[in-house]
Amino acid sequence: MKVYENATEAALSMRPDVPVYCYRPNVLKADARAFMDAFPGETAYAVKTNGEPMVLKSLSEAGVTLFDVASPGEFAAVRSVAPKAEMIYMHPVKAQSDIRLALETYAIRVLSLDHEDEVAKILRIVRALDLDPGTITLFIRLQTKGHAAYELSKKFGAAPAHAVELLQRCHRIGFKVGLCFHVGSQIEDPETYERALASADWVRNRADVPLAGLDVGGGFPASYGHDPRRKKPVMPGSDEIMASLRRDIAEWGFSDMPLVAEPGRVVVARAFSLIVRVLLRKGRRLYINDGIWASLSDSWTGKITLPARFIPDPARTQRNGDPKTIGSFKVCGATCDSVDILSRPFWLPETVDTGDWIEIGHIGAYSLSLRTRFNGFYPDTFVEVTTPFDDGTAADGYASLETMAD
Numbered sequence: 001m002k003v004y005e006n007a008t009e010a011a012l013s014m015r016p017d018v019p020v021y022c023y024r025p026n027v028l029k030a031d032a033r034a035f036m037d038a039f040p041g042e043t044a045y046a047v048k049t050n051g052e053p054m055v056l057k058s059l060s061e062a063g064v065t066l067f068d069v070a071s072p073g074e075f076a077a078v079r080s081v082a083p084k085a086e087m088i089y090m091h092p093v094k095a096q097s098d099i100r101l102a103l104e105t106y107a108i109r110v111l112s113l114d115h116e117d118e119v120a121k122i123l124r125i126v127r128a129l130d131l132d133p134g135t136i137t138l139f140i141r142l143q144t145k146g147h148a149a150y151e152l153s154k155k156f157g158a159a160p161a162h163a164v165e166l167l168q169r170c171h172r173i174g175f176k177v178g179l180c181f182h183v184g185s186q187i188e189d190p191e192t193y194e195r196a197l198a199s200a201d202w203v204r205n206r207a208d209v210p211l212a213g214l215d216v217g218g219g220f221p222a223s224y225g226h227d228p229r230r231k232k233p234v235m236p237g238s239d240e241i242m243a244s245l246r247r248d249i250a251e252w253g254f255s256d257m258p259l260v261a262e263p264g265r266v267v268v269a270r271a272f273s274l275i276v277r278v279l280l281r282k283g284r285r286l287y288i289n290d291g292i293w294a295s296l297s298d299s300w301t302g303k304i305t306l307p308a309r310f311i312p313d314p315a316r317t318q319r320n321g322d323p324k325t326i327g328s329f330k331v332c333g334a335t336c337d338s339v340d341i342l343s344r345p346f347w348l349p350e351t352v353d354t355g356d357w358i359e360i361g362h363i364g365a366y367s368l369s370l371r372t373r374f375n376g377f378y379p380d381t382f383v384e385v386t387t388p389f390d391d392g393t394a395a396d397g398y399a400s401l402e403t404m405a406d
């Protein structure tokens with residue numbers, strides 16, 4: 001992989017017509033270590049967030065030895081890059097053949113569930129493989145309440161009384177049992193972990209079975225941009241969120257048991273930025289070479305504002321407008337279909353034009369993993385960049401703001 005000091009240097013030397021991912025392995029390793037140092041338990045990186053081999057390898061080099069996986073593709077990705085790493089299979093709803101593969105081929109011994117039929121599926125395979133249920137830990141996934149860019153409890157999690165029943169059922173069979181939750185990805189409500197812990201405490205007291213562990217899931221917010229024209233949401237920084245989680249864990253009496261977290265976004269978001277090219281400016285519209293079917297799906301559906309840096313093409317000698325004025329542009333994606341129009345504008349200097357580039361920052365989470373091959377487009381060009389996105393010249397624009405000014 002070619003190495004550049006920053007994305008501007010990469011864009012001006014490559015003059016790319018395809019999107020280019022700028023990978024910052026040192027930022028990834030530093031962010032992973034920061035999380036591991038701050039969390040008072042084991043860190044299981046959520047592979048779904050970004051399962052690229054280069055990412056898994058850097059995380060393994062940074063000391064991550066546990067991975068949260070959800071599918072055979074993720075089992076294989078982790079095994080091939082980090083053969084000694086352990087995996088926890090925290091998808092609550094699994095195909096029976098995948099459960100078999102996890103237990104038999106990958107020796108995975110930690111799984112999650114939120115329904116009794118899932119217990120039956122797991123038990124069937126455990127019996128077929130003649131495994132001792134006492135060697136397997138089943139984490140019962142609890143529903144949570146709170147605001148997040150993605151609220152996962154709409155889809156997963158048992159209500160507290162149901163979780164009590166599931167804990168007791170699994171314990172009776174002979175499995176080790178734990179409790180887990182996921183408060184939603186990119187939380188927008190700092191109290192959400194405490195509410196989930198209070199609910200876990202209620203379930204633990206009612207179930208009255210020995211707990212093998214508590215898994216607090218993901219949700220830890222990554223740092224993104226914010227729309228300067230809107231009120232800044234009041235969210236504490238990462239250090240503060242982690243400090244209050246540590247306090248809440250102690251206050252609710254969970255400090256004495258094995259703890260796990262499954263961070264994704266907060267670990268990998270800053271590790272990548274993306275250089276896109278303006279294929280055409282048509283009035284207030286920019287047609288770019290990426291879009292909702294590739295790297296911009298997460299920022300689109302999650303309504304996430306990303307910082308953007310304008311990289312003008314020096315070959316363009318004539319420009320209109322004031323370069324200091326930031327304006328909004330409707331953004332059309334690369335594919336030849338009309339759905340591929342971002343629902344939020346990009347805000348960029350008024351001089352932006354056909355042939356220029358835009359570096360979109362903090363795009364490491366849920367961008368590469370959500371790429372599709374729709375219409376034959378599949379961004380897959382990588383360079384390594386040594387300077388963190390935020391260390392360069394200040395970002396002068398924003399991608400995917402909430403409102404359209406015009």
Ligand SMILES: Cc1ncc(COP(=O)(O)O)c(C=O)c1O
Binds near residue numbers: 046048068186264
């Ligand atoms: C089971 C599970 N664990 C962890 C994560 C990672 O969450 P985040 O990226 O919010 O840290 C997810 C994300 O959807 C998930 O479903």
